[in-house]
Amino acid sequence: MAQVELDKDIFWRLIEISTALSSERNTARLFEKILDAAQDFTGADGGTLYLLKEKHNKQVLEFEILRNNSLNLTLGGTSGRPIPFAPLPLYRDDGTPNHNNIATHTALTRKMENIADAYCAKHLDFSGTKAFDARANYRSQSFLTVPLCNHADEVIGVLQLVNARDAQTGQTISFSPQIEPIVAALASSAAIALENQILLQDHKNLLDAFVQVIAQAIDAKSSHTSAHCQRVPALTELIAKAACATQEGPLKDFDLDESDWYELRVASWLHDCGKLATPDYLLDKATKLHLLHDGIDTVKARFAALMAQTETAYVKKMLAMPLAQAELAQELAQTLEALAQDCAFIEIANKGGEFMSPEAKARIHAIAEQYWQDTKGQRQPLLTPEEVSFLCIERGTISFDERQKINDHMTVTIQMLESLPFPKNLKRVPEYAGGHHEKMDGTGFPKGLRREQMSWPARMMAIADIFEALTASERPYKPAMKISQALSILQRMRNQNHIDGDLYHLFLEAKVWYTYAKTFLKPEQLDVEDYQPYL
Template identity: 60%
Template sequence: MLAAYEHLLKITLALSGERDIARLYEQIIEAAQELTHSDGGTLYIVDERDGHAVLRFEVLRNDTFSIRLGGTSGTPVPFAPIGLFLPDGTPNLSNICAYVYHHRHPVNIADAYSEDRFDLSGTLAFDQKWGYRSQSLLTLPLANHEGSIIGVLQLINAKNPADGTVLPFDPALEPIVGALASSAAITLENQQLLQGHRNLLDAFIKAIAQAIDAKSPHTSGHCQRVPVLTEMLAEAACEAKDGPLRNFTLNDDEWYELRVAAWLHDCGKLATPDSLLDKSTKLHSLCDRIEGIKTRFAALIAQTQLRHVRQGNSDPAALEAEIAALRDDCAFLERANLGSEFMHAEDQARVRRIAGYRWIDHTGATQPLLTEHEVELLCIERGTLSNAERDRVNDHINVTIQMLESLPFPRELARVPEYAGGHHERVDGKGYPRGLTREQMSWPARMMAIADIFEALTARDRPYKAPMKLSQALSILKKMAQQGHVDPDLYQLFVEGGVWRRYAEAFLLPEQLDVSDAAPYTLESA
């Protein structure tokens, strides 16, 4: 018996170290079978179905027929759960497992076929179907540290180790198996609590990402697609057989750490003003201020006509030419406001010339047609953001780092701030916010940089630009790899490993898929 207790201690220690709940379910059954030399067993977990408490089949084992259901087998137990209460609300005491749940103590049956206290029709039906004989049964409750029953363990057919004959379960083993059940229940509850906390954290993280995407139609879905693309690239890295990434691998904790970082990589955008995230034109703020400028042009045109009348100007052609020039200048500013083309020096000079026009406001005061701030915005060379606005948007990464570094991440998530905070760094040290070099960045941070850029290039839901074709996106990304923006080894893996193809097939529009051969986009190609 001492050996049995020593064996129990060894098993208990092993169970306490198991973190995979499905595997833990299996180990509980396997340990109980090992202690009692039983031929089979079933683990039931207390659950709720349609508002009613039930015992859900979680793992079923039978060594005679090599049956392995539930747990990590990939094959669920195909039996309906056992109701713990009858339709009238009274406890179900006819089923042995439900009885053990309600009475909270083990039931040891020497011969199921001579048992008349319980309805064992399910057990007998199994026997009839499989040509089996369930003889001895030991059913035990799994109580957690608060005394609540969270499951039931049932063992079938204790065997004589010497000759394999079926025996009743030794009553002397009941305390030992009961101790195993109690230890297993506490371990199981701890893992369920941990999984519950992880599920809550996951839901909270995804809610933050959805909130960021909801702030702006320009980035809708970005925070949800970047994690997918990051994981695709990480999977390709784990599968690499040669090259710098041949030894790269991620365990379960590291995979989770990467996922959390990817989902939170833009959490700092919560502090970015909507007016900047939604800035689809150069003059856009809470509204597009080009409309105000067009109104001023309309007033200036009317005032020009009035001036001609008052001056007695009898040359209609001159008036029409002056008005046509004003309308052409207004149309030019409308085009410049879009930010879709590079703003050349001569175009910037034209903006400043137009700013010199004068019009009379509602008070009778003469005003310049454009304010200094409007001139500054309309003269933006690329895109719609001024340098100050771009700095404000880019500052989201500092906010991201500050937010994440302020959180008490557990040890297995300690690198989340580094991964998430590095996706705007460049391998040549010219990125932001910290100007890290390639050697100072982890592989996951470099992966996220590529994922962030490629998603932004190919996004199909940006209202200010048409969806970019794969050929153009890959060409841009290749140039970035050549110029020290993104990691060249990861870029090569991104292309040769077909990551771009898998992502494109899942998320891009058919008209974007114009690449069938990635060879021209490898770094070795001309």
């Protein structure tokens, strides 16, 4: 009867442990739970958990956690203390299987090994164990080593227990054969839990790789916005960390757990994925006249033609009017100089800038009223109506219609992300990523959302996107903006209710701008010490 009760006890403990293992999401804690349970069942003084991995095209058993109660030693797992031992290769350099080591032998044979005394084992090499014992003043005696096999009967790791202890005397004894089925059952549960965790991590790694490949592809479309999709996630994370750390104000209760952080990172990496559908010439538009190529060369060729035609016309006049040659030569020089200045002015206007005055626009319209003759002798305007429209762009190099095409990337971003079957823990990725061009007063795009309709992370990403764009040094139409200018623009946007005021205040108070600048910006851009004027 006592044996039956004992068996029931063990059965329910195995169920309890299996449930605990299956619910654990932290890999390091899972390793510890497996080893805890194994030592508890067997009374082992120490133990090691190995995982089978591939390193440099070779299969090895890598130490994940090592524990010894007598030595008060815990390495790996959540201890924060690395295991200094090299992985154990399953095969030697010549390709032969490594059956000398008990852990690799167990992995290769897929069979449990129960060794009463390691020092007396003739078929296995315990030289490493003996060397450890000598250094630690310890005596490793009994070993119980179990393969961890997945549902396909593939070894994914090895569980090794050392020195079973007598419950009454505390003396080292052999591992009882009666405990082997229990340890085998525990190993099976542990293997299932480990495989689930490994598969979960593999899928996560695959998703991370896809996400970063997409971000790199977007950045690669234009050298002028290169690294934008990599820097925005870093800045968003800095803002979120500051929000989690604050103990006052509207954000005092804001917090992110491990799953929330992952969701935010995925969203920030994908925030511009819709730009994959944006024409390359728009993303790479360095000048106002740049379409598939920079149209300034065509305009300059027209100026050259007009200057040559003007010179020819004056030469003919000089030949026809010898007495007026000096006057005509001076008039020619003045006309050519005026054309050269107009051409230089067009070149400058083509580069874009922060603001174009009404006077500059009027000059472009005046230049457009001049004509030259093409190869067929027909009069053509020096600037076409389309070129005049582009050259009169007030800020930057993008026209209103082109800006609308670029803005469409947000609609495409949301469509792309909402079409993906994100799991529950990533359901908010489309909302986070799709809101970084919205404004707190509802005048943003693509949905015209107001502040209260947006989550904190979406509002954080909006500030990160703006600040990165302002301070980026790769934009051809403007020099790298200094922190003082960028903060002044953000302050104005806060005053106009375009960005979240509470987050802007946190951005300043927590010196997120400073931390970001020290890592990602040029030293000469960091020209602010006191942020008080920008509050």
